[in-house]
Every structure is written in structure tokens, then in C-alpha cells.
Amino acid sequence: MATPPTHVSIDRLSHDLRELSEIGREADGGVYRMAFTDADMAGKSWLEDRMKSAGLEVSRDGASNVIGRLRGRDPQAPALLIGSHIDTVPCAGILDGTLGVLTGLECLRALHESGRQPERDIELVAFSDEEGRFGGMFGSQAFTGAINPDGIHLATDPSGIKLADAMKEQGLDPWLALQARRDPQSVAAYLELHIEQGPVLSQAGEQIGVVEAITGLFKWTVTLAGEPNHAGTTPMPMRRDAFMGVADFAHEIPRLLDENGSDRSRATIGRVDLTPGSANTVPGEARFTLDVRDTDETVLHELAEAARRALHAIARRRGLRFSYEVESWIPPVACDPSLSSMVEAAAAHQGLRYRRMESGAAHDAQIVASICPVGMIFVPSIEGKSHSPAEWTAWDDIEAGARVMLGTIERFAFSPSPTHPTSPASSTSPKTP
Ligand SMILES: [Zn+2]
Incomplete structure (x- = not known):
């Protein structure tokens, strides 16, 4: 029936x-x-x-x-x-x-x-x-x-x-x-x-x-360290302005994605903290978050390497020191x-x-x-x-x-001879959502 x-x-x-x-x-x-x-x-x-x-x-x-x-x-x-x-x-x-x-x-x-x-x-x-x-x-x-x-x-x-x-x-x-x-x-x-x-x-x-x-995604906290100085008395060519390093890097993101990413790549600087953080002081240190995503882990690795190279070059050009911590890597x-x-x-x-x-x-x-x-x-x-x-x-x-x-x-x-998916998806060990 x-x-x-x-x-x-x-x-x-x-x-x-x-x-x-x-x-x-x-x-x-x-x-x-x-x-x-x-x-x-x-x-x-x-x-x-x-x-x-x-x-x-x-x-x-x-x-x-x-x-x-x-x-x-x-x-x-x-x-x-x-x-x-x-x-x-x-x-x-x-x-x-x-x-x-x-x-x-x-x-x-x-x-x-x-x-x-x-x-x-x-x-x-x-x-x-x-x-x-x-x-x-x-x-x-x-x-x-x-x-x-x-x-x-x-x-x-x-x-x-x-x-x-x-x-x-x-x-x-x-x-x-x-x-x-x-x-x-x-x-x-x-x-x-x-x-x-x-x-x-x-x-x-x-x-x-x-x-x-x-x-998948990786999250970094990046630190660019320069020198805090008086905003009035420090001539532009003599500055080691940490924020200008962040600005340079933000400006490079579209190029990084064009050259190393896919149409599914995303990159976001969601938070920037400047030290000392006063209106009349050249920022001596900038810490910022970088969140990069893609569906292909190889692409994620390439984007991480490209970001590292870009930050290295910017730090050298601006007289800054640069370091980063990997907060998470989720495949x-x-x-x-x-x-x-x-x-x-x-x-x-x-x-x-x-x-x-x-x-x-x-x-x-x-x-x-x-x-x-x-x-x-x-x-x-x-x-x-x-x-x-x-x-x-x-x-x-x-x-x-x-x-x-x-x-x-x-x-x-409900299929009498159910179709068994055969390929287990790639494994993952995430630390954050
Ligand atoms: Zn949900």
C-alpha cells in the first residue's frame, strides 16, 4: 500500500x-x-x-x-x-x-x-x-x-x-x-x-x-612598535609612527587577496589599539587584530605568508618593529x-x-x-x-x-538501500568559533 x-x-x-x-x-x-x-x-x-x-x-x-x-x-x-x-x-x-x-x-x-x-x-x-x-x-x-x-x-x-x-x-x-x-x-x-x-x-x-x-580562518594579534613623540615638534620624516604602519597594511589587503586569495577570501582588521592613545602624540605602538578566512587551507597558508611578508616590508620602511601572535587557526x-x-x-x-x-x-x-x-x-x-x-x-x-x-x-x-556518504569530511580541532 x-x-x-x-x-x-x-x-x-x-x-x-x-x-x-x-x-x-x-x-x-x-x-x-x-x-x-x-x-x-x-x-x-x-x-x-x-x-x-x-x-x-x-x-x-x-x-x-x-x-x-x-x-x-x-x-x-x-x-x-x-x-x-x-x-x-x-x-x-x-x-x-x-x-x-x-x-x-x-x-x-x-x-x-x-x-x-x-x-x-x-x-x-x-x-x-x-x-x-x-x-x-x-x-x-x-x-x-x-x-x-x-x-x-x-x-x-x-x-x-x-x-x-x-x-x-x-x-x-x-x-x-x-x-x-x-x-x-x-x-x-x-x-x-x-x-x-x-x-x-x-x-x-x-x-x-x-x-x-x-x-576556515586564522586570527592574529599584530604589534607594530615605533616611537611615541610630540605631534607638534617631531617632523614627519623623523617619525616612527606605528599607526601609519597599520594604515599601510590595511591599504595592502586588497592586493594580498588579489594575488594570494580566492573569491571566497575575506580579511578584516576589526580592532586597533594605539598607545599612548592621545590626540597630540605620535603613536608609539599599534596592536591590531587580523581575521582572515577562506574555504581552502592551502589558500589560508598562502595568505598568512603574504601578510607576514607585507608586514615585514612595511615595518622596515617605517622604522618599526613587528611581531604577531597566532590566536587561532581553524581549518x-x-x-x-x-x-x-x-x-x-x-x-x-x-x-x-x-x-x-x-x-x-x-x-x-x-x-x-x-x-x-x-x-x-x-x-x-x-x-x-x-x-x-x-x-x-x-x-x-x-x-x-x-x-x-x-x-x-x-x-x-528512507531509501531501502541508503546511499552512504563515503568520504569523511576533513578533520578539525578548533579552539574558537
Ligand atoms: Zn548559529
Whole structure:
């Protein structure tokens, strides 16, 4: 007997989104569900209730990742994992992370209702502290076995509160996070839907991004040291002005990217501190951050070398000393080609406008890629806005994303002889999100 096709309900999804958005909402309109706060824990409890109502088996691991399982026909087959996170930055919008979790919930609810049983288990997960109150990606790192006792002990939030204390405050044992590690053999693949958080899809009028790679990055803190001097009495040719070195370097960035980068390269100087920092003194020292991203690790290495050479030349020309510290190096992650093809096929089947693209932001998928193949679906962010109450995606596009997610789940978990992605994505050991 042919089973009727399964449909996601945008009404139920929007109801869930609105209900969860009220947990942690403050008077300024922003959502404040930072990891391991009361609001975050209330959000997790709400999610567990919704998962149970949707017919899922609910559990919480040692890192307080919330997991809901829809049983498949073959209990031995590794599960398809879907999800994202429901913690937020301070004063957040309502979609970042949450949309992926609640879209997954709606897909599993629709499947459960239809009575169709997948060939393999499907697990919906909401990972803890993706947004970085305590550094970021805590839940997915625990899940993949990438944390250690030292990391748990040292992690603190910007106000100095320790992760371990914040967890204890919520009645959790931080040491149990070390037991959250999942056997990689038990997970077949991870699929994450997320808002794009950039302007590309919105400006192109497209509804779906088929993510091919998640960008890698390096962050440096660069110091240029010259000599502080009187702004009136020091003639221009006799200065060793540290800020002029920064200005020279900033001006060289387009050339560095043209010569050594790709069309996916990005470079940003996000912060400059000048010492002594007074209006009538030539700056003696400039410290600045350099954030460089690309989806190809070879390109990242070439950009790092080119930046080093440029800084060296500028320092010599300006009479400055130059040094830098590598704050982080996060390798890019490729999405699994066969999962990307399933996402693309689902979008094409629905007649949606889509494009293949990279993710310029870090996501849990980047971490989970160390244990299994990963795929990502993007939906447009209006005007590219995110990490703000102005963050939004049109309902049409949210519905399109949910249908593509369901279509991808059906392709992966319902096929009688499921297509196994074969190439594990490149591994990663990130330190910051
Ligand atoms: Zn997110």
C-alpha cells in the first residue's frame, strides 16, 4: 500500500518559533538565552516537552545537549543526526540556531504522524553553548570527544564566571561532559539547517543555499612598535609612527587577496589599539587584530605568508618593529558531496531557487565533521542581519527550508538501500568559533 506523502506544517513551525522566542526575551526585544543561564535551561526543558509531544525518545547527555530520537527499522544502522543550537548571544534574534532545531523538530513530528518509519534512527540534537558564552561549540565538542578536563576547568565567560560553576549552579555535573562523547560508528551523517547570516541569498532572490564548505580562518594579534613623540615638534620624516604602519597594511589587503586569495577570501582588521592613545602624540605602538578566512587551507597558508611578508616590508620602511601572535587557526571543512547533492536534489524537486555556496560563519557542523560526513542547508537572512533582534527570514523561505530538510531526510534515511556518504569530511580541532 502506498503511503501518502509527508508534509511539514509552517503553522506548527511558526507556533514553536514564537513560543520559544518568548523564553529569555527582555524588554529591549532581544532574546537572552546564553548558555547555562536560567533562560537557556528553560528553553531546553521546553524543547524536551515539544520533542516528547512529537513522539520522540528524549535524552540529555553530559554536556546538556538535548537529543530526541525517532526510531528507525534497523537499530544497528548508524543514525542520521540533524540539529543546531538554541542558545543565543546577548540581545539575539529568534532564528540563529533555533530555526535549525525547530525545523528538524517539525520534520520528525511530520514523519512520526505519517506513521512512516525510517530505515535508520534519526536523532534531533540541540548542542550546548554554540554561541560562545564559554568559548563556543562546547556541546558539539563534547559530543565529538574534543574536550578535556583542563578545557572544562579553564573556560570562563566574559564576566569571569567559570563554566564548571555555571553548570553546577544549574544542578549539572561538569565532569559528565566528558562522557558525552559519541561513538563515531553510531552516527552516519549530520545535517544542519541554519540562517545564512549574510546577504548573498537575500540579494540574489534565492531561497536555499546548498553549503559546500565551511570557511576556515586564522586570527592574529599584530604589534607594530615605533616611537611615541610630540605631534607638534617631531617632523614627519623623523617619525616612527606605528599607526601609519597599520594604515599601510590595511591599504595592502586588497592586493594580498588579489594575488594570494580566492573569491571566497575575506580579511578584516576589526580592532586597533594605539598607545599612548592621545590626540597630540605620535603613536608609539599599534596592536591590531587580523581575521582572515577562506574555504581552502592551502589558500589560508598562502595568505598568512603574504601578510607576514607585507608586514615585514612595511615595518622596515617605517622604522618599526613587528611581531604577531597566532590566536587561532581553524581549518576549513568540506561538506560531504553526496549529502550536498541530496540537499540540491530536494531543492530542485521542490522547484526552489537555490545556489551552491560556502558558509562564512562557523557552525556546529564544523565540529561534528570530525566524526562523520556533514551537510548544511542555508535559508536567506533579510539584509544579511543576524545576532540582532532585526534578524529575520521570510516565512516562505522558512517553509522552503523545512521542505528541503524533509526532502533530504527522506533521501538519506528512507531509501531501502541508503546511499552512504563515503568520504569523511576533513578533520578539525578548533579552539574558537
Ligand atoms: Zn548559529
